[in-house]
Amino acid sequence: MTQAKDAGNPAAEVRKEDAFAVQAVAAWLREHAAEPFRADLEGVPEVRQFAGGASNLTYLLRYPRRDLILRRPPAGVKAKSAHDMRREHDIQAALKPVFPLVPAMVGFCDDPSVVGSDFYVMERLEGTILRRDLPWDLTDEQVSTLCGRAWDVLMDLHSVDVAAAGLSGLGRGEGYVARQVGGWTHRFEHARTEDTGDWSDITVWLDAHQPPDVAARLIHNDFRFDNLVLSPDDPMRVVGVLDWEMATVGDPLMDLGGALAYWVEAGDDDYFQGFRRQPSSAPGMWTRAEIVERYCDRMGFAMTPERWRFYEVFGLFRLAVIAQQIWYRYARGQTTNPAYAVFGPAVGYLETRCRHLVTS
The missing domain is CATH 3.30.200.20 (Phosphorylase Kinase; domain 1)
Known part of the structure; x- marks a missing residue:
């Protein structure tokens, strides 16, 4: 990054x-x-x-x-x-x-x-990029302020006039949700390894429960704290957003779902806590439900828990595909980076997490 x-x-x-x-x-x-x-x-x-x-x-x-x-x-x-x-x-x-x-x-x-x-x-932007834990002693109120400002950045991005930015050509029109479900399913099938589980019930559920697009906005598709730069003078102010390789024009709720797949909160199980690469469980950080409520209130999107389940499952499935693609490279000896050795078991855990959501 x-x-x-x-x-x-x-x-x-x-x-x-x-x-x-x-x-x-x-x-x-x-x-x-x-x-x-x-x-x-x-x-x-x-x-x-x-x-x-x-x-x-x-x-x-x-x-x-x-x-x-x-x-x-x-x-x-x-x-x-x-x-x-x-x-x-x-x-x-x-x-x-x-x-x-x-x-x-x-x-x-x-x-x-x-x-x-x-x-x-x-x-190179000067500032701090957060990793697993906060590098400063902040009050719960300060952490909450930082969290809110970070998610406000995503909402600001989703409010950009795509045409004014000259980026209308990134979009492919209606059907973004369907293309994402089909595209990530296809990528997953082409990155299978011998230890890949049977995800067919999950992909069938995603295909059957996909909602229509809510809007066409500029989306980042990899929004996390470790892709944000915080001011060296004010650790609660975002001064940069990084890693735009997956940015496009599409449904902003799909972007939110993808971002929250990485958001490990304090109440999550021990294994998911091992996924955490940002200080999302620190005292003062918002829960995923609180983020969804704040986002939908500002952006004007109606939401129910049942409707949100699709975006949550898709976000976790997409994360699993990304992990599987990396694991494929590692398992095939195309990279020797030892950090990639954990991606195989991570895919198995995400399979269990997705299945729990689609059957609950």
């Missing part, structure tokens, strides 16, 4: 399998970087890698006068749409004028002779 100053995930030595030709990147940047950045890019930067995240590879380029971030896809078999560097770059470039919480883009490269794949470079 793209990083700011972050004690929870410091940049480390580049893994051998993820190394690239640093001098080639430095030369490309000196020629192609956006004008405001080019004057600060003399010489060859020190390169470090962020271990966090399980999708695109993220590096810190440290120049004497400026830090930058480089993003590129991982090696091995992967879902094409999930690693489109041009798309990720262009969405942020278009969104920046109307949603200032995105980083400024420095440059996009589609010349495979530089690092062997497309990549893009952007500014």
